[in-house]
Amino acid sequence: MSKTGQYFNEGGKPVKFRSIRSRLIQFMLLATTIPILLSISITYIHTKETIKGQSLEENRHLIFQGTTNLKNYLDNINKASLVVYTDTNFLRNLRKIPDDYRAVAEIYTVLQNIQNTVSGIERIYLHATESNQSTLVTPATFPKRESRTEPYVSTRPYEKYTTSMEPTHKSHDYGFPPSPTSYSEREVFTFHRTVTNIPSEKVLGVLAIDVRLDAVAAICEQLFNKQNEQLLVVDQSGSIIYSDKDEQIGQKLKDEVVLEHIRRDQISGSFENGGAMHVFEKMQTPYADWTIIKRIPNATLYERANQLTKINTAIAVIALFVIAFGTLFISVRITEPIKRLTSYMNRIQAGQLNVDIDWNSRDETGIMFTRFRQMMDTINNLILREYRLELANKTNQLKALQAQINPHFLYNTLQSIGTLALQNNVPRIYALLSSLAKIMRYSMNNNDALVTLQEEAGHVKKYLELQKERFGDQLEFSFRLEPETLQISMPKMILQPLVENYFKHGMGNQGNQGRLDIASRMKPDGVLEIVIENNGESIPPEELERLNLQLERQHSGVPAEWSDEDGIGLHNVLMRLQLYTEYESALYISNIKPQGVRITVEIHTQGKRAEENHE
Template sequence: MWINMISKLMKFKNYRLRTKLIVTYVLLTVIPISLLGYIAYSQYTKSIEEQVGEYIPKLLEQANENIANQIRELRKFPDLLYNSDEVVEVLRKDAHQSRSSLLQDEFTVNSYLSRTFINGGSQDILGVFVISKNRIFQSTKIPHTNFGLMDYSQSYGQDIQLKTDDIFVLPHQTSLRFEGNPPFVLIMKQLTDLENRTDLGTVLIAVNVTFFEDVINEMSEEGKADLWMMNKEGRVIYHTNPSKIRTIDREFAMYPQINGSFRTTQEDASRLISLNHMDETGWTLAHSVLAGNLTEQTDLVRNATIAVFLVFVAMSTVISILLAWNVSSPLNRLTSVMKRVEKGDFDVDLAIGTTDEVGMLANNFNSMVTEIKDLIRENYQIELKQKEAELYALQSQINPHFMYNTLETIAMSVEDDEKDTVIEMVTLLGRMLRFSIGNKEALVPIADELLHVKDYLTIQKIRFEEKFDFSIQEKIESQNYYTPKFVLQPIVENAVKHGLAYGRVTTIEIGVCLVPGNEGSEEIAFKVKDNGSGIKKETLADIQRTLASDPMAKRDSHFGLSNVHARIAMNFGSGFGLDIISGVDQGTEVEIRIPVLKNGSEGGCHELKEN
């Protein structure tokens, strides 16, 4: 488990900052509030249960007291028999008398019972029974069945001897039943002759226990709670659910107390049970309610609170996302700009617009990029000057060698008395020297560059005669377009050198034209092609790697080609420069691409051809 937690923490460490901020903010707001809400709800629910657990037993105690008062009043009813001398006289008589006398006595007692108990007594009295010397006198409010002395384990013809002043007989202890099966108890009391202290018999008063309802209805909470009265064996005397009357509460013996409240589980439901024991009768009044009903109102508040909490969570999440976006967005922009700088694009400007830590970081980054650009520009200028110095050094190296060969050819022509040739060569050589030394501009008209190359090739043509030939083709108005100085001569010199080394007639073809460039623009392309021995595949790959490398780097080989390529790339970008196509015995073609550089005219371009 710990390994999984550590693994998840390690993964979380690698999450995006925005995700971390959102998760952290939500956890720091949702979890504490959820925990506090849960604790508050639990404590409030517990407090309600404790208060109900203390309050209900007090109500039960009061209800028991009211029931006891009712029973005390009912216990007084048997004494009403002493108010009638006729009834007492009948009860004193012996049972062995004539049939007519027995009927007369029965009428006398039954009439008194009806007047006093049924019609003039409590409305809860269902019936009155008097057992005296093998005689039964009775009067009931509703029809009944199965009443007799055998119910009390006595032989018919004998009086019932009670050990106490009165006792209660529950419905399950007698076969007596009233029409409609109302719940009742029998109050039994011994009748004693007050004059001679002899037993007159026993009176049994059947009392409908629905008088409990008047006492405990207020506690039933509209059917949400169960209330019942049971004796010491757990036999239910009265229950708000009539079907449970006369049943036994099987859990009564396991109840931890008979005065107070406790929580238990019945039928997979948590219930709060409150009890109060009545010492006078030995009965226990019980109250049972589902724990969920106690917190029903609280649950409504809880549900409303949960709804508000969910809205709060949604709002917190939105706020956390906005805050995370506000923090991470500048950082993401900074990261994006850093990646551009990493790829070599220093033309960036990171505008955050804040003065916090991220804004300070962005300002410092902008300062760093500006300083780097200045350093690159300074280094670039240094390297460019170095390349210019190398160019002049190259010119110094090329010009004396070429001049030596040209002067030697002129000398030979003088010896052969070829005045026209001498004049032409001297003229061409002088013009070349003026172009090389006299013009210090970095950009020259393409026409001047082509004329300089043409002068060079014409001198070579005079030197090698039939072994050498060349052609120049212009497809633009070369006088209106400009090019860096000396981009053609080093390439042409290489072509002449390698062409003549092949040992056959060397032909040099030079062309200049406009070609399509990037993004729909046009570019100027110089093409120099020879029919020499060509370049080996390995050598060509080495040259191309040299050209593709840093244009500022020093070169130990292919100096002329790389010098021209570096100058173009440094001035116009890496999209311009040299491209070489060659194969063994297939000659070599060098293409030079530069951007369109025009003079101030707006006259457009026209194709020209010149051989």
């Protein structure tokens, strides 16, 4: 490489794209550009589909609610028209002669009640077939009445139907002379009901109720955004009942694709047509088969996805510039330390082990030089460190030998004191010293890692006898060991730490006589169960839960976190049991009511015995 940092091949030609810097830039650009582009594409597609699904679901609920409101409005008109049957005199008045002014007045009253019951009713037309009388009621004029042999022409197609709905059309006065307050240009739809002589099917009259589009428009305007969406209400024949475009109202829908979808048996659904998503919901009633259609342009539907994609693209471009600049800067920071480190390594290879390695940096290169300097210090001090370790090992061996001598000296001294107490007629002191000496001999005998339950119980019994001397009548204990468990092998020094916890945490705090019971039995599958119960102070629930959690973690082979106060003894006991039975043994702790603690030890002996017999 030349002084300018340019690399050359064997022929002397520059090799720019083989340098670490160029390779690093190429790799970083590829490693970032491809994932970013994929991420933008996948994010756009996923966001687009997600937004589409959310929007369709929201619009389905919205249109369903609008359909429900519209159906309720039409049901109110239908219920209001049923007054012709609920009024007992109405059907009778239809058949009376025209000069019965009382009957005429009652008919006027019924029609005006229908008009006042539901908002939006423009006019009501009634034709009585037997009396050949036509009546028109409007909110702004007096009722009109005249003789006609046939009903008005617009009502004739609906005479054979009980109830039906005429599509939106221009309002008219049903052949009556127009009044100054008539609005002939207003758009209305008409509810038709045939009045029959129940229970027969004889037609007594035809009722037509013109309804303004105000209420329908108020319901529909809540279902869409007028700026970028469109809403239609059409009937089964394709006639437009309502539209956000006034010129379409009352016309026939010309989009055959939309007509094909709404004429299917599907009550609700969605489809894409003409660059827009269409969501529809049918309103099926005995008198009206309308469908609400909402048209959402794709530009509106995917507007948020497009905005998010633009933002991601801008971020990606900025990220690429930052990555390119950062890669160039980092490559320079990497190549210079490599050159310096190569120089140091050449000097060390020549035999200069005490090289002064100097590089002041707080980044990874500084850590690398620090570790390299530490490695050289380790190599230089290896012989001295090995010598010190050898001296330490000899010192530890000497301390271990002294530790073995001192307990034997104490044991022999206790035996001498016990003999002296016996010579001075103090047998109680001799018995206590003898028990203490046996306890020490049992604990110091490292040759026997496994003992029988009988031997372990004898050791604990001597320990409790010494505690009995201490507490007197304040302590009682009992052993209930089943005979078949006495010769079962178990790890040494298992029971004493568990019994000792009673005197450490529970004895003397309850204010009554202390009690400690030890029992054993054989469970199925070769499981030895040992239960230690005391009437000491119960463990607080939070502490008990924590202890059982740690025991369960250790039983599962997961490292447990024990405290120095109450967990070390339990940890050591369970660890020794698991080492003996290959993690099959267990240790449980629980409280006893009204007070006390129960410790249960389970030792799996069957698998261990089979292994020992095989050996």
